[in-house]
Amino acid sequence: MTFPTGPVTVPDVVDHIADGRDVTAVWVNELGGTTFSVGAGAEFVKVYPDEHAHLLAAEAPRLRWARRFTTVPEVIDSGPGWLHTRGLPGRSAVDPRWADEPRTAARAIGAGLRWLHDALPVDDCPFGRPSWVPRDAPAADRLVVCHGDACSPNTLMADDGTFAGHVDLGDLGVADRWADLAVATLSLDWNFGAGDFQAVLLDAYGVAADAERVAYYRRAWDSADDGAPASAG
Template sequence: MPFRPLAAAPEADVEVPAPVAEYAAGHGVGPDRVLPVWRNELGGLTFRLGLPSGGAEFAKWSPAAAGLDLRAEAERLAWAADFTPVPRPLHTARHDDGSHLLVTAGVPGESAVSPRWIAQPEQAARAIGTGLRALHDALPVDGCPFDWSLGSRLARAGDAALGRALAAEAPRIDRLVVCQGDACAPNTLIGEDGAWSAHVDLGALGVADFWADLAIAAWSTVWNYGAGFEHLVYDAYGVAPDAERIAFYRAVWDAT
């Protein structure tokens, strides 16, 4: 299996980017209540902002070098929030240095790769599968303005020849849903009761075959928990594994 750099909680002191510090200060959040909680493989950072009221917001900052426009995620969150538990966007901005900031309201639960759930991988894997099925059932395909189709993804593939080869091998669509777009384990939140509670990081959300999400959700349990838990994701989702589609959409994931 190819090595994949995983996003993770920061392990060392993190400098708070100026846009995050400015937003926090403007909303009465002192520096001691701006806590880094996540770093992705592109250098992006997420901070928990402890509000004076006792609640929390989350500030997601992406550096210019990452090439991400977090306004696209804000649009998806705003649309999806009417149907399923996801963070509601509160503020987006593109700053002079080219970085982007997205601030969202807090949602209940903690990541499926928090220390608690890393220690309970069977429960976490089931929550991932159940949560993904709930997301797919809740979001309406009709009227969804966002696309995550195979054609759109392969058009952005870095290797054009590989993209054409994959397009030629594509299995027929099984079931169209609104996919999460990055259904890896960290993006399912789990509540105190061990059930899924929300989904985060919906920047690629769009209509596609449900296997495009499910194949990656199950695969990510190997990256985060080790071997032996993929079947629990499929069982909880309520479908038998389809080896051909799983292999295909994992190849697409690696290519795009």
């Protein structure tokens, strides 16, 4: 779950898709998956090892569905262990561009989640709950279609600091909005260190902190992480 530091082998499927255009490895996750930018961000190809290929198979239909309502990548094609999308303008909230402006990033993440939760229709959602959300979760504060992996790197920001889009929707599903908010605020600590960023995120979302639900969903997230979460960005 970081920017690649050494050379990365370009898989044949990425080479084939690139067809001579520039290829850059932009992200390596903890499952051994790599995301490549093709043609300077015009397109992206995410490649996962065989044992995690089902996670990409889950992401393609979720992107296609969510794209009807909000800004997420367009799926160009997908196959076993790879997902090819059109690039969205914007860079990840953990891009070095925002390292010195964590409050701006926290605000964009909060605003982005509010946008997502307001835009996606629960009643029409064909997907169940995110893999890590317990079946017997407490009564929802507000049931929404959750991102499912609301970590900071999965929010894209425009250069003016506003929210630009969501990526990494393989675990999108219906749950209490606090499932996303608990992970999104926790992830700020990992990515930006100590500060009042959590309050900034919740303020941009437009909700007062709910310590009990936050603790519950962080516990659920952490215990799923010991097993095989859909993602961990």
